[in-house]
Every structure is written in structure tokens, then in C-alpha cells.
Amino acid sequence: MGNKLQNTATLVNRVVHNEKYIQCTFELEESFSQRPQAGQYVSFRLGERKEIRSYSICSMPSDSKSFDLMVDVTPQGIGTTFLQNAEIGTQVELLGPLGRFVLSEGIENKKVFLIGTGSGVAPLRAMVLDLLRNRKTTQQVTLMWGERFSQNLIWQDEMKELESKFPNFKFIPVISRPAETDQCAKGRVTGCIDPMHLTENTEYYLCGGKAMIEETMEILQKKWVDRSVIFHEKFD
Ligand SMILES: Cc1cc2nc3c(=O)[nH]c(=O)nc-3n(C[C@H](O)[C@H](O)[C@H](O)COP(=O)(O)OP(=O)(O)OC[C@H]3O[C@@H](n4cnc5c(N)ncnc54)[C@H](O)[C@@H]3O)c2cc1C
Structure with a gap:
């Protein structure tokens, strides 16, 4: 599979914690080509113009095809309105895992x-x-x-x-x-x-x-x- 970062994920669950935060669970079509490290994020391409919005994975790194995001919905821009309102079952294109904010060696x-x-x-x-x-x-x-x-x-x-x-x-x-x-x-x-x-x-x-x-x-x-x-x- 190589180092392919492009993927498709389906929104499978959303928990509304309070007025500010939601937690969304996504299921990948194919496993990440490399296991995400704690601290990494995914970037979605959203809307007609395929705008990029990034969200950190908040769940424990694992080989499973699912991961969680924790989102502050207050900005109400393209990313947060999508994550707040998308119906369960919605598919989205993403890139990931991305980022170098990871725990250092040792x-x-x-x-x-x-x-x-x-x-x-x-x-x-x-x-x-x-x-x-x-x-x-x-x-x-x-x-x-x-x-x-x-x-x-x-x-x-x-x-x-x-x-x-x-x-x-x-x-x-x-x-x-x-x-x-x-x-x-x-x-x-x-x-x-x-x-x-x-x-x-x-x-x-x-x-x-x-x-x-x-x-x-x-x-x-x-x-x-x-x-x-x-x-x-x-x-x-
Ligand atoms: C590496 C990385 C990881 C991230 N991880 C997370 C995460 O785990 N959880 C999380 O909640 N966020 C995370 N973010 C932030 C996230 O990517 C978005 O920036 C955030 O959700 C806002 O996106 P949005 O599309 O809803 O708002 P945007 O459309 O980007 O707008 C942001 C704000 O600016 C205002 N705005 C937009 N355009 C204009 C304009 N023309 N004039 C005036 N005001 C304007 C909007 O009303 C909104 O309040 C992360 C960002 C990065 C870079």
C-alpha cells in the first residue's frame, strides 16, 4: 500500500459532550498506511472547493480502522459545521496521519x-x-x-x-x-x-x-x- 495518505472515512458516531465540544468517531475505508502516532492529525477536504481543515486524533493510537476527533464547534466555519451536522454514515475524503507533534524517542x-x-x-x-x-x-x-x-x-x-x-x-x-x-x-x-x-x-x-x-x-x-x-x- 506504500505511504498513501489519502483515504476515505465514514462518520460512525458523534457524542455531544456539551455546548462547546463534540467527539466524532470515524471508520476508515482502508487502514492508515502507517499507524498514527499520538499527537498526529487528519486533514479533511470539505465542500465544493475541497477546503482543508485539520483535526487531531484524540483516541489512543491503534491499528484499528477507527479513530476519534474532539472538536470545538464554536467557530461555526466550514470544518466545524460539517462535523457538527453531518449525518451518521456521511463519507469524507481525508489525508493522514499527518504531523510531527509526536512524543520523542525514549x-x-x-x-x-x-x-x-x-x-x-x-x-x-x-x-x-x-x-x-x-x-x-x-x-x-x-x-x-x-x-x-x-x-x-x-x-x-x-x-x-x-x-x-x-x-x-x-x-x-x-x-x-x-x-x-x-x-x-x-x-x-x-x-x-x-x-x-x-x-x-x-x-x-x-x-x-x-x-x-x-x-x-x-x-x-x-x-x-x-x-x-x-x-x-x-x-x-
Ligand atoms: C494541526 C491542527 C490540528 C487541529 N486539531 C483540532 C482539534 O483536534 N479540534 C478542534 O476543534 N480544532 C482543531 N484544529 C482547528 C481546526 O483545524 C479549525 O481551524 C477549526 O475547527 C475552525 O475551522 P472552521 O472551518 O469551522 O472555521 P473557519 O472557516 O476556518 O473559520 C474560523 C473562524 O474564523 C471566522 N472567519 C472565517 N472567515 C472569516 C472572514 N472572512 N472574516 C471574519 N471571520 C472569519 C469564522 O467565523 C470562525 O469563527 C486544528 C488545527 C490544526 C492546524
Whole structure:
């Protein structure tokens, strides 16, 4: 089959988590020519003009023909309206797996600190599942997820379950517009990176909007984290 990236997929399920996020499951016509790595994405060609829109695979990498995407539906452009409204059974052309935002070699021997804002958590969830369930790392894995409102958070039960099953895993939601009753870190992710997270032998994986990534990289580098251990994916 070679390295053919073109494929056709069918939308087989959609879960509406809340007003902001949906999760779509696709089934490929042919298996990916190469097994997706956690952090990679697919690009759809949509509409008459075959416009490209990219979405990270949020499910654990596997050889199966299906994969999940987690989508913030609020932009309401061509990509998000398609994913929100397409009927189950709709077929779509795609390219994938794409992207170099993947865990580095030998990651099982390193601590991993993942920081995402908004839908930027999607590839990070795939990385967490890959590290804990596939690679069975015993090193510390920390996932920090910044959201505006706590009601936007999803996968909370899964994160709690992972924390109880894997003592080396910590999930830190950070809410920028908290309700009084919210019992979690408050503010922006950039304000919640404390020296506890800046340990030796750690790699940093950042995903989200350009502004957050630039600010976080600056903060990390000011705290003497070497640029070579910071990896990122910009969604805008
Ligand atoms: C590598 C990668 C991975 C990604 N992974 C994910 C993911 O896992 N989940 C996810 O939710 N997103 C992800 N994204 C973002 C995603 O690709 C889209 O950018 C996003 O869903 C918006 O697409 P859209 O077609 O709905 O909106 P667009 O049509 O691209 O529009 C974006 C916004 O701009 C506004 N807009 C468009 N045109 C104009 C105009 N002419 N004037 C003024 N405003 C305008 C729209 O109203 C909308 O709010 C990823 C992006 C990249 C690059």
C-alpha cells in the first residue's frame, strides 16, 4: 500500500459532550498506511472547493480502522459545521496521519508535562493514553488543561480513573472564568506553571492557540527550560 495518505472515512458516531465540544468517531475505508502516532492529525477536504481543515486524533493510537476527533464547534466555519451536522454514515475524503507533534524517542524514560488550552487538549489526551496504557511508562505524566468555564471540561471521569490507576499521572484543569463553587486551579495555564513542574529530565508538549504557546514557551525558557525539550502544535 506504500505511504498513501489519502483515504476515505465514514462518520460512525458523534457524542455531544456539551455546548462547546463534540467527539466524532470515524471508520476508515482502508487502514492508515502507517499507524498514527499520538499527537498526529487528519486533514479533511470539505465542500465544493475541497477546503482543508485539520483535526487531531484524540483516541489512543491503534491499528484499528477507527479513530476519534474532539472538536470545538464554536467557530461555526466550514470544518466545524460539517462535523457538527453531518449525518451518521456521511463519507469524507481525508489525508493522514499527518504531523510531527509526536512524543520523542525514549519518552518512556522521561517525565512528560503536557499543556493544552481549549481543543488543544485533543492530541494531548492521545499522548496520555499512549504513555500510560500502551507504553506503560512509570515516569511522571502531567496533563494541564486550560478552559474558560468548568462546564466545558470533558473526560473528567476518565482522567480521575487514570489518576487512580496510574499514581504517576496527574490531571490539572485550570479555569480562567471560574464559578465560586469551582474547586480547581483558577486563572490561566501560564500562571499555573510552578517550579514543581520544572524538574529535570522533563519534556514539555504544548498545544492550543498561538498566543498561549508563545507565552508558555517564554515562561519555560525564562525558567531555564531548554528549548530543545519543548514541543508544540499551533491550532491557529
Ligand atoms: C494541526 C491542527 C490540528 C487541529 N486539531 C483540532 C482539534 O483536534 N479540534 C478542534 O476543534 N480544532 C482543531 N484544529 C482547528 C481546526 O483545524 C479549525 O481551524 C477549526 O475547527 C475552525 O475551522 P472552521 O472551518 O469551522 O472555521 P473557519 O472557516 O476556518 O473559520 C474560523 C473562524 O474564523 C471566522 N472567519 C472565517 N472567515 C472569516 C472572514 N472572512 N472574516 C471574519 N471571520 C472569519 C469564522 O467565523 C470562525 O469563527 C486544528 C488545527 C490544526 C492546524
